[in-house]
Amino acid sequence: MRIFLTGASGLVGSAFARASARRGHTLTGIVGNFSGDVPGLSSRRPLDLTDESALSSALLDVFPDAIVNCAAVSEPATVDQDPARAQALNVALPAALARLAHHLSARLVHVSSEQVFDGTRSLPYTVADLPAPLNLYGRQKVASEQLVRALAPEFSAVVRAPLLMGNSPGGRRSLHERLLGDWTAGKTARLYLDEYRQPCTAENLAEVLLELCERPECRGTFHWAGADLISRHALGLALRSHFNLSPERAPIVAVRRTDQPEISKNRQACLALDLAPLLGVLKTRPQTLAEQLAELHVPPACQDWCLKS
Numbered sequence: 001m002r003i004f005l006t007g008a009s010g011l012v013g014s015a016f017a018r019a020s021a022r023r024g025h026t027l028t029g030i031v032g033n034f035s036g037d038v039p040g041l042s043s044r045r046p047l048d049l050t051d052e053s054a055l056s057s058a059l060l061d062v063f064p065d066a067i068v069n070c071a072a073v074s075e076p077a078t079v080d081q082d083p084a085r086a087q088a089l090n091v092a093l094p095a096a097l098a099r100l101a102h103h104l105s106a107r108l109v110h111v112s113s114e115q116v117f118d119g120t121r122s123l124p125y126t127v128a129d130l131p132a133p134l135n136l137y138g139r140q141k142v143a144s145e146q147l148v149r150a151l152a153p154e155f156s157a158v159v160r161a162p163l164l165m166g167n168s169p170g171g172r173r174s175l176h177e178r179l180l181g182d183w184t185a186g187k188t189a190r191l192y193l194d195e196y197r198q199p200c201t202a203e204n205l206a207e208v209l210l211e212l213c214e215r216p217e218c219r220g221t222f223h224w225a226g227a228d229l230i231s232r233h234a235l236g237l238a239l240r241s242h243f244n245l246s247p248e249r250a251p252i253v254a255v256r257r258t259d260q261p262e263i264s265k266n267r268q269a270c271l272a273l274d275l276a277p278l279l280g281v282l283k284t285r286p287q288t289l290a291e292q293l294a295e296l297h298v299p300p301a302c303q304d305w306c307l308k309s
């Protein structure tokens, strides 16, 4: 299969590149500013994805069977800093890709987020539940889902992903990479006792995206996540223990949402996702936390520091 991947240098895109290479697909990966290596790409193209005519030319040139959209401004705080740039990447880009997928009769797999929900209920959110985003990032993701569904209904699958673990090309993107980076810099991690997430690795999510490329009959909006719901604080403790770090070298302070009400009002208390109907359809299984931890590497920038522990 010929696949066109945006965000190839990101946490999810780079995992997708490795998974796609294992399955023998021909993968064209679009990168932005990242200059390092991205293993698994058949061809690599630097491109500013906010330039719609350059995007069209690149897509018409490749004429892919499938398009996978992993490019985004993927952090709520960064979205708030530059809403216009985030709108271009998080909303206008998926809409352009949906129009082009329709034009090329290509499969489109677009990554959305658990942050379309407000996180006020403890039951898992199903794909039938109505989105109620708390922040601009979540609102942009909702808009992207609506546009993708409207512009390429017969070709598209949207996957809402949870908090992601995994190994990124620059070693700074995923949860454990950030925590290790903070501890290496002498910082204390402040982690919520009462915010629950259902993390999965980018590698596991990439397998799902790849299966969806290969399964065009799966259309619409889907959920994916790991097998375990865990508080951010418990996750931090599990990561510290996994990397064999002492509490003195890798300090964690427990905080509660009521400690910082102004910040907490834009953060979801509990984001549990019901994985039906994908769970019954795909070969990929959600991973337990233990399985996820086993896949994590110490990023190069933290290796010397970790060895000293």
Ligand SMILES: NC(=O)c1ccc[n+]([C@@H]2O[C@H](COP(=O)([O-])OP(=O)(O)OC[C@H]3O[C@@H](n4cnc5c(N)ncnc54)[C@H](OP(=O)(O)O)[C@@H]3O)[C@@H](O)[C@H]2O)c1
Residues within 6 Å of the ligand: 006, 007, 008, 009, 010, 011, 012, 013, 030, 031, 032, 033, 034, 035, 047, 048, 049, 050, 069, 070, 071, 072, 073, 074, 089, 111, 112, 113, 114, 161, 162, 163, 164, 165, 168, 173
């Ligand atoms: N990370 C999470 O915890 C998480 C959770 C749920 C959902 N998601 C969603 O999953 C998807 C993938 O997220 P991620 O964490 O892999 O993101 P990421 O690591 O931040 O990567 C973003 C990618 O977008 C590319 N990009 C940004 N602006 C660009 C531009 N103007 N032109 C070309 N490329 C550009 C970046 O390229 P360069 O780096 O080369 O510039 C990078 O490859 C996103 O839709 C995100 O919203 C992420």
